[in-house]
Amino acid sequence: MITPRAKLFLIAGGFLLPIAASIATYVFFRPQATGNYGELLLPPEAISAAPLRSDDGAAFRFAQMRGRWVLLVSESGECEAACAAKLYAVRQVRLALGRDASRVARVLVAQAPSALPPAPREDLVAVLAQAPEPAGPLNDPGHIYLVDPRGNVMMRWPREPDMRRMLKDLQTLLKASQIG
Secondary structure, eight states: OOOHHHHHHHHHHHHHHHHHHHHHHHHHSOOOOOSOSSEEEEEEEEOOOOOEEETTSOEEOGGGGTTSEEEEEEESSOOOHHHHHHHHHHHHHHHHTGGGGGGEEEEEEESSGGGSOOSOOTTEEEEEESSOOOSSGGGOTTEEEEEOTTSEEEEEEESSOOHHHHHHHHHHHHHHOSOO
16 A cells, blocks of 8 residues: 555656656757858848959859859969868869759859969859959958858858868758759
């Protein structure tokens, strides 16, 4: 026979046991952080309309890229190891997108002709800034930027990104996006 005091402890235990279990689960089995690897830029800023020239001398405007996502890399000095590593990372991530790779373009904005990489550059659009650009995505060699199909800079990754996490960000974005 159960005493009234034992019944009270069983009822109280029924209420306290889930709380104790949730605290133990949180302490010993920490949940992983969720979210994206890249830094989301809020509010998104429109890409500058600064005059740019492609390396063959033709005028270039980002409006030509409307309808496509753009991975934007900028360089101010010579395209040496850091520049080549950024271009390699962007190329590999774009190729890893598979069938969605055609939705993404790569653009390099160089502040000096020496920053343009040597040929061949199969799917890279290399442009040269005509005038010194104020601080912003077109003049920030410390990051890789993502421009949406409407011409807004909306995300950035560090200079030396984790390519797998960058790919995961892009796959999630392209899956959810109905544009571009």
